[in-house]
């Protein structure tokens with residue numbers, strides 16, 4: 001019973017302030033509940049992570065891990081909204097070609113949604129294409145800036161972001177595909193591009209054309225002509241569906257270069273089809 | 287002694303100790319009470335947000351546009367649900383006390399636990415209806431936008447002679463997968479479960495509190511702690527045994543980490559029915575514990 | 590079986606309060622206040638009982654103790670022989686709190702439906718009951734209007750109807766006419782009298798004595814938490830060492846004869862007119878006596894609010 005020291009004895013009756021006692025009981029029950037539910041909670045969390053239903057935090061340095069985890073935990077379901085805000089801010093900075101700011105806002109977006117690999121691709125794309133193009137062509141670049149050097153710096157940044165992201169998403173092919181594209185188009189390194197496209201094959205999000213891209217890049221790689229020919233010829237032989245203008249063009253070029261006997265060569269393409277370079281579907285360059 | 291003196295009136299049936307009908311009556315009254323407070327104006331804000339997002343065209347791929355619409359609408363639903371659960375629950379009981387409506391209700395044959403349950407289910411009813419409306423709205427917007435994006439992408443891809451029809455189909459399928467999908471119902475359900483736990487927790491807080499503002503602040507703090515403390519405990523427990531007391535004390539606070547499952551579902555994962563059932567049971571246990579404690583506190587509260 | 594079983598048992602009293610006591614600890618100091626101090630009283634079945642006392646004297650607290658909205662610090666209270674924590678007891682009680690507000694967005698009929706459902710009424714019987722009650726409290730014209738647009742008097746009446754919805758055998762009314770204009774309070778008083786005719790016990794409290802006087806069979810005077818006087822209205826207001834002779838058509842000659850006789854017998858003729866004290870007078874006497882007691886004893890640490898000006 002709660003003491004009632006200030007009240008004359010004639011009024012002593014039921015405990016007058018059960019609040020303290022009840023609060024203690026409630027804390028005790030909550031604690032017990034916390035202790036007991038752990039036995040359910042911990043394996044459940046492990047199972048949910050296994051089923052890709054909860055964010056499993058990739059191994060990183062403790063500082064980043066804590067920073068990310070805290071954001072993940074505290075913002076909870078708000079993160080998509082905040083991420084959209086950060087991303088729109090990045091787009092805003094892109095319009096005024098403030099590349100450091102674009103980088104910063106994408107950094108925040110990624111901090112908010114580390115599990116969304118698309119943000120990593122966006123960031124790399126901004127660096128390697130947009131920032132690079134700016135230093136290549138814009139009249140607003142101050143004189144005295146070494147345009148060529150900046151172009152290389154930003155391209156390399158794009159590649160570095162992808163290299164950092166690829167181990168975090170070992171099953172996603174899009175990141176490798178993006179990297180291969182930068183190697184192909186901006187670094188003009190068909191050998192590395194071919195190798196990277198090849199790594200992407202069979203991973204999630206990789207569509208059929210990537211298989212052909214491996215061959216196209218191999219075909220450009222000095223010293224790999226024979227390998228490229230075998231690769232592309234195999235695709236050609238798979239059937240009508242692969243008889244695409246670029247593929248035919250490349251095979252014919254390699255046939256001439258490797259001096260393949262006429263009898264083994266593929267038939268001539270219809271003359272009115274242009275030999276196009278590959279295009280990347282799904283990529284909407286604004 | 288003379289029993290007849292103590293018998294209730296013969297023509298009056300003894301009221302049931304526990305009656306779902308009474309709880310429903312109280313819940314329905316709470317529902318209309320909240321609706322009258324113009325809570326559904328939030329839906330207008332939501333509609334503006336979702337339509338706005340669907341027209342923002344600054345993003346990268348079609349898939350990404352759709353996943354952004356999904357992410358923002360579910361983010362808004364999530365925010366609405368738990369915040370509404372806290373604020374509405376915190377407001378509804380003190381208002382009854384202030385208006386003395388509580389006296390008239392409790393002087394009827396209504397057990398106090400039924401009053402609490404009526405408020406709890408009334409708040410949940412509003413959240414359920416609101417979430418349903420938001421889900422419908424975002425579904426419509428998603429499908430509408432998806433149709434537009436598929437048409438655009440098809441035209442764009444068909445211009446390129448180097449792309450096989452199979453590739454085009456693959457691309458369109460990828461876009462299609464990002465539209466509305468029945469799994470989004472399960473995400474909304476988990477958002478509702480978390481709101482239910484928060485409403486139950488707020489009922490517990492409000493049986494202590496004397497003001498709505500205090501209840502709201504404590505409720506929000508409760509939520510943030512429920513989402514944040516796991517990280518703190520993990521972080522400090524890496525440091526060794528020195529901070530074990532923290533993990534020990536943290537058992538008092540809830541762990542809402544499991545309710546983050548909705549994010550992955552919105553992003554594309556699917557939860558098996560038994561997983562959903564387990565999470566539902568998990569939330570149910572939380573609700574029962576908090577409501578029982580709230581009842582314990584409320585049972586002899588004086589007004 | 591005993592012989593007494595042949596006589597029908599007398600019905601249990603509507604309210605039986607024994608030594609009811611409520612002690613409130615003071616919020617910011619170590620003191621306490623005794624809001625209700627060992628109050629015992631009985632409200633018999635079918636009786637209208639009025640509790641009168643100035644503001645802050647413990648009337649509302651007594652009612653909450655009777656209704657079980659508060660637990661007494663000491664003492665017990667029974668309603669029709671049942672403890673008030675018993676749901677059966679609560680279905681026998683209708684309560685109209687002081688200055689009630691109901692859900693403003695509901696109409697009169699919806700309000701009654703809500704409370705009726707809480708009491709387990711459903712369907713046609715509920716519908717009929719709502720009609721009856723609206724007729725009883727004369728609010729049929731306002732049936733479908735929202736309470737937000739009701740006047741104070743109408744709110745008190747819908748509150749009374751709400752209290753009656755499950756046909757309780759006891760209604761507890763806290764200041765039923767407070768803030769209501771004279772016509773409105775007249776209507777409420779008439780309603781209370783109708784309830785009495787129907788055999789419903791009424792326990793009401795007021796600081797407006799005149800109204801209590803008109804409707805109550807018995808009154809209790811409460812001041813500073815103590816029940817000072819209690820009893821049937823006639824007894825309380827009668828002056829014991831005085832006698833009233835009421836004559837009709839008395840000629841002046843008869844009156845002078847009586848005067849002479851009185852003088853001859855050695856008694857005093859005090860007045861010719863209305864010799865009764867009013868409840869108001871009695872009430873103020875009690876308040877003054879209570880204040881004198883308090884001054885001499887210095888008992889309670891808390892200051893009571895002053896009595897109302899006459």
Ligand SMILES: Nc1ncnc2c1ncn2[C@@H]1O[C@H](COP(=O)(O)OP(=O)(O)O)[C@@H](O)[C@H]1O
Pocket residue numbers: 589613614624642643644645646647648649650651893894
């Ligand atoms: N919940 C409470 N806590 C502390 N004091 C209270 C409480 N309720 C009433 N009181 C005090 O008890 C006394 C009696 O109040 P009340 O019964 O409302 O008086 P009445 O209805 O006669 O005006 C008042 O002085 C009031 O301040």
Ligand SMILES: [Mg+2]
Pocket residue numbers: 645648649650687763
């Ligand atoms: Mg009062």
